[in-house]
Amino acid sequence: MARRPAGDQIARLGARLAVGLVLLASLLASGCGSDSGPATIADLAPAPDAAADDKGPAILDGCRSGTVHTEAWACVYGDPASEKTVVLWGDSHAMQFTPPLIELADRRGWRLLAMFRGSCLTAEVAYRPACDSWRANALDRIERERPEMVVTATDTGNGYALWQRGVRLTRAASEPLLRQGYARTLRRLKRATGGRTGRVVLLRDLLRAGFRPPDCLLDHPEDLPACDFKGFRKNPPGFDLAAARRVGGVKVVDPSEVVCPAGLCNSARNGIVVYRDTTHISATYAATLAGWLGEQVDSLP
Template identity: 25%
Template sequence: MIAKDDRSANFDDRCFQATQQESVITCNFGEKGAKTKVVLVGGSHSGQWLPALEPLAQKYHFEIVNMTKMACFFMAYDVPELNRHASCAKWNSAALSKILDMKPDAVVTVGTIFYNGDESVPDAYVEAWKQLTQQGIPVIALRDTPRFRQDLAFCIDLNEDNPDACGEHKAQIYEADNPASAIVLPLLQTVDLSDKHCPREFCGPIEGRMLRYYDSNHMTATYARTLSHHLERPLQEALRN
């Protein structure tokens, strides 16, 4: 399989809203038509988690409502330096309203961001989570996946005998502690899988013979599926509420 093709099914143009478009489009995955609904919302770093959610959707009988837009972080108000496209603010407003109207059983999104070399939780993220949890909607906020300085699939092609040359030490990417863990809200769970992305304090591009990332910052669908069981407990907890 060509690495660039090993992507989540929702990366299809019909499921991911384009960077310049404002309207919210949705695609449904998992057990379609199920009464229990889990919304996956945000940009591509949210969308890449679909393969990890799909096995759980079949096991626990829920429908995944995919609500994603390219290069658009899910937040309650506009932060221009983070969301560079003007359409993102209107999309976020519409997406948040749609979720509040839908009242799903849980929302899954990205919980941290890398900006100017630092990892943080924007206040606009927290405000979106507050609006959801205040309406009784559980939120699962996933610590972001690593952002590398180069395309890892391309780098591995150049370093077949030493793929670790393409990786980076965890401390070069992540803060020592998950910044989202300091946020305490009713019905909010923060999930940190950085130790899975960076075992033994090193963020490598491969695990065994499996490629983890198909570019500089997106998981392959194959790798995402291996993380599914780490989301099982948070989802069980969310769906109990």
């Protein structure tokens, strides 16, 4: 369980880790020419048997709310005194993009607030009482902050099946309610950013693997391309994208375009383990996305 900080905290340890991840990723990427990385697993970072724990600075700094907490605390990265506040908010599918956002905050002088709760639905619809309270508090906090930009992401898989009148709905029956609820969330975020076009950035949920890529790499230490795979989506196109299409002015950014070009995903690329499990990228790989992500959000210098 994540520890409870005494209010917001200036996340110095994690920020240093993020800088290290960016430097490591740059060195690895510049030294390897193959899209699927080196010939063996010996030089991969992180090591495949440790990839599951490569979750990045947000975990180190305690930015993720524990399951018993409902307070909307945040870690602060970048320039704490900056007049440009950017919020990164969501579940673990948002948290995985902390490394590139920290890099951008450092480059551009943002005050980055990182707010997460694992396995907590950010769509405005009843899910679990503690999660619902945290979501409400987080949305209120974001509205008070009046940020220049909000970056958000959510898991769109089968975990967010809803309940109605004490009966668990199927995931398919939950889908229209999730789309409606997430549209409400995006509208609130848009109002919080002054209604300006492009200031709410939805990072579309990533393509998934049908197996654990690090395990495959361990099983094929001399043949890393054997672990390449065709990514897929559960419940396509995803309630995140469907909701964004209903809400004008939300900028949709699809990381799968670079993580899995043309839908083909590498388990390892340029010396880096890409996926740490079936649905999350490693923090080491995420750090390589800073330049690309910066191009996507150039509306905020």
